[in-house]
Amino acid sequence: MSDENAAAVLSEEDLDLEALYRDSNVRDALEALDRELVGLVPVKTRVREIAALLLVEKLRRRVGLEAEAPPLHMSFTGNPGTGKTTVAQRMAGILHGLGYVRKGHLVAVTRDDLVGQYIGHTAPKTKEVLKRAMGGVLFIDEAYYLYRPENERDYGQEAIEILLQVMENQRDDLVVIFAGYKDRMDRFFGSNPGMASRVAHHIDFPDYSEEELFAIAELLLEQMQYRLSEPAAQTLREYIGLRKAQPHFANARSIRNALDRARLRQANRLFERRDRGALSRSMLATIEPEDIRASRVFGAAEETS
Secondary structure, eight states: OOHHHHHHTOOTGGGOHHHHHHHTSHHHHHHHHHHHOOSOHHHHHHHHHHHHHHHHHHHHHHTTOOOOOOOOOEEEEEOTTSSHHHHHHHHHHHHHHTTSSSSOOEEEEOHHHHOOSSTTTHHHHHHHHHHHHTTSEEEEETGGGGOOTTOTTOOHHHHHHHHHHHHHHTTTTOEEEEEEOHHHHHHHHHHOHHHHTTOOEEEEEOOOOHHHHHHHHHHHHHHTTOEEOHHHHHHHHHHHHHHHTSTTOOTHHHHHHHHHHHHHHHHHHHHHTGGGOOOOHHHHHEEOHHHHHTSHHHHHHHHHO
């Protein structure tokens, strides 16, 4: 049967893009991204564009149109705590839902998981990781550490060569996402043109604004069934402004750490008043200003003022 005749026997349902979108779990994955991640509009837009391309390519194949599998290896750049791993997980689900990978799992690694310490150690380590990731997505964080030209005895180049071979020859069964700081990733790709030529999608993850960080905090607290009193909300906003200006700030990761410490102080505060009668549900669920203001961030601000 010719391509034209094969296309003619397809039902309208077979070519229903909305039905494909709904049934392939792509919608669930994109909606989960919106629920889980505050802001990141450019990132979410790019993920939707990639999903749209894959959906249309799937329909093109159904009607016999040329539909070579699009290149899917990616680079995620941005500072820590901007959601790169979460987006990679959702991307794995999208690729699996559309049949571009068999399993849809995510294997997250760093240089230490791929590069050995002596001759003959790197190849088996790298191949073992690739074996685990096959059929899904391999996420390599701080990927630029694979390449250390200043060290002639470094074995990272061997891992890169194995990755390049698999990315080219088994691209229908594995998607690789490289992640890290943008400037360092740019140098990494500049030093490895073979790697750069195989990465089709470069997505930059912006830092969160103070308002977005506060929204992230509220979302995290809601998930943990805590709430901020009104004074605590104002204190947290003040904390975010101060912490964001300090070194080693890691966006959502730093906010989560701050909330974990606030919960610790809240628990200790409640414990210290244990002889004053039973606690209410509201007291157990509420973060107060002192649970946040005890942070060293406020002390550091006073010292530098």
